[in-house]
Amino acid sequence: QGEKYKAEIIGSIPDKEAIGLYGQGDWEDLCRGPHVPSTGKLRAFKLMKVAGAYWRGDSRNEMLQRIYGTAWTSDKDLKDYLHRLEEAEKRDHRKIGRELDLFHMQEEAPGAVFWHPKGWQIFQRLIAYMRDAQERAGFQEVNAPEIMDATLWQQSGHLEKFGENMFMTRTPDDRLYAIKPMNCPGHVQIFKQGIRSYRDLPLRFAEFGKVHRYEPSGALHGLMRVRAFTQDDAHLFITPDQITEESVKVTRLILDIYKDFGFEDVQIKFSDRPAKRVGDDAVWDQAEAALKAAATAAGIEYGLNPGEGAFYGPKLEFVLRDAIGRDWQCGTLQVDLNLPGRLGAHYIDEASQKQAPVMLHRAIFGSLERFFAILLEHHAGRLPVWLAPTQAVVMGITDRQAGYVNGVVEGLKNQGFRVAADLRNEKVGFKIREHTLQRVPYLVVAGDKEVAANQISVRSRNGKDLGTMSLETFAERLRIERDSRGRTALED
Numbered sequence: 001q002g003e004k005y006k007a008e009i010i011g012s013i014p015d016k017e018a019i020g021l022y023g024q025g026d027w028e029d030l031c032r033g034p035h036v037p038s039t040g041k042l043r044a045f046k047l048m049k050v051a052g053a054y055w056r057g058d059s060r061n062e063m064l065q066r067i068y069g070t071a072w073t074s075d076k077d078l079k080d081y082l083h084r085l086e087e088a089e090k091r092d093h094r095k096i097g098r099e100l101d102l103f104h105m106q107e108e109a110p111g112a113v114f115w116h117p118k119g120w121q122i123f124q125r126l127i128a129y130m131r132d133a134q135e136r137a138g139f140q141e142v143n144a145p146e147i148m149d150a151t152l153w154q155q156s157g158h159l160e161k162f163g164e165n166m167f168m169t170r171t172p173d174d175r176l177y178a179i180k181p182m183n184c185p186g187h188v189q190i191f192k193q194g195i196r197s198y199r200d201l202p203l204r205f206a207e208f209g210k211v212h213r214y215e216p217s218g219a220l221h222g223l224m225r226v227r228a229f230t231q232d233d234a235h236l237f238i239t240p241d242q243i244t245e246e247s248v249k250v251t252r253l254i255l256d257i258y259k260d261f262g263f264e265d266v267q268i269k270f271s272d273r274p275a276k277r278v279g280d281d282a283v284w285d286q287a288e289a290a291l292k293a294a295a296t297a298a299g300i301e302y303g304l305n306p307g308e309g310a311f312y313g314p315k316l317e318f319v320l321r322d323a324i325g326r327d328w329q330c331g332t333l334q335v336d337l338n339l340p341g342r343l344g345a346h347y348i349d350e351a352s353q354k355q356a357p358v359m360l361h362r363a364i365f366g367s368l369e370r371f372f373a374i375l376l377e378h379h380a381g382r383l384p385v386w387l388a389p390t391q392a393v394v395m396g397i398t399d400r401q402a403g404y405v406n407g408v409v410e411g412l413k414n415q416g417f418r419v420a421a422d423l424r425n426e427k428v429g430f431k432i433r434e435h436t437l438q439r440v441p442y443l444v445v446a447g448d449k450e451v452a453a454n455q456i457s458v459r460s461r462n463g464k465d466l467g468t469m470s471l472e473t474f475a476e477r478l479r480i481e482r483d484s485r486g487r488t489a490l491e492d
């Protein structure tokens with residue numbers, strides 16, 4: 001029938017495989033399916049784009065037209081979907097990162113980030129926040145080498161299971177090293193120094209560990225999918241009796257921390273034993289029950305991912321929902337009954353016997369680079385005051401107010417705020433527009449009237465005029481907003 005492309009597809013399907021045919025009314029065609037029972041179900045549709053595409057993705061083949069469309073059961077669903085797409089594009093962290101001069105990436109370092117001053121400042125603030133939260137939760141920060149002998153990775157099983165994603169290097173003395181793709185084996189080495197007693201447990205080691213993983217270049221995407229990233233990684237060395245309690249504590253910590261970043265809608269997914277696994281079923285029973293108890297204690301319903309656990313143990317995954325309804329898996333908590341033993345870690349139990357500790361692997365941000373991107377997109381670049389690189393810009397209307405403006409900036413800086421003066425010879429409207437585009441939370445203006453009354457006039461980056469107030473009032477309310485991490489905003 002002259003359908004040479006379809007004939008080619010049919011020819012390429014192996015003999016034993018079924019060929020799918022789907023129909024709509026009296027029209028039938030090749031399709032893997034499934035189809036809706038009738039096009040009447042799709043009340044709302046829109047053609048999205050038309051693009052040229054080479055047959056089978058090969059530029060030596062003919063160019064065909066590919067037509068993209070989307071169909072929904074109602075106009076409202078279609079509208080919501082289109083709105084989400086539009087919002088996602090506006091919020092793209094690569095675009096915001098450029099506009100706010102936060103970071104860049106370039107071809108010589110695929111999947112690695114060049115952090116600019118403002119971006120790095122925010123990045124370091126994320127670390128400082130996590131460092132403080134972890135310390136209060138009983139974690140101790142450690143730091144392990146980024147390059148270690150390949151034999152260690154052989155022993156841990158990473159070389160075998162993960163070798164394709166590892167960067168390796170051979171040195172002039174002919175030793176083979178791996179750049180770490182994970183922090184676990186390093187933490188086990190620290191645990192193994194000296195004799196550990198059951199009385200020392202739990203031991204909670206945390207590291208802002210820079211890891212490298214080779215990803216195919218086609219998979220890379222801004223800060224979301226990179227080759228070099230920083231994990232807020234921790235490993236808890238515990239006795240089997242401590243699995244439940246420690247898992248509950250970690251789960252609560254994770255949920256608390258997400259709230260500080262404005263993520264209230266968090267889902268937990270529970271992945272249990274896979275077909276290919278190590279360890280006795282009795283131990284798996286215990287580990288799974290402990291993680292379920294942790295999810296329940298956190299007061300959150302969890303979904304099941306049957307058989308999706310790691311080969312060494314079950315895991316919880318924490319999924320954030322952002323401002324435009326997208327889900328991001330960030331945190332994980334895994335119970336590991338395998339790796340410590342493999343790497344020769346042990347402690348002396350109450351009966352003076354050597355035992356391998358249980359290890360909990362835990363990450364909260366997951367990858368800091370990726371979390372940074374999620375934050376930028378969630379807030380559309382309008383980072384909360386406590387994270388914003390500049391919290392307020394102060395400007396005069398004419399040169400006459402320069403002295404007053406400098407005094408206001410000085411006063412706020414002395415109280416620990418990140419504030420800048422804008423004394424350029426430009427119209428105040430122009431300056432306000434520019435700082436609004438830079439997403440500076442508060443724009444402070446002083447004209448002759450404000451100077452005479454010893455006040456300032458304040459507006460927000462959302463365009464809200466907050467009126468005139470004394471410097472003390474502004475500082476006090478800014479402090480409340482900063483310290484409540486945006487839960488009480490000056491603007492409200």
Ligand SMILES: [Zn+2]
Pocket residue numbers: 182183184235361362
């Ligand atoms: Zn780990």
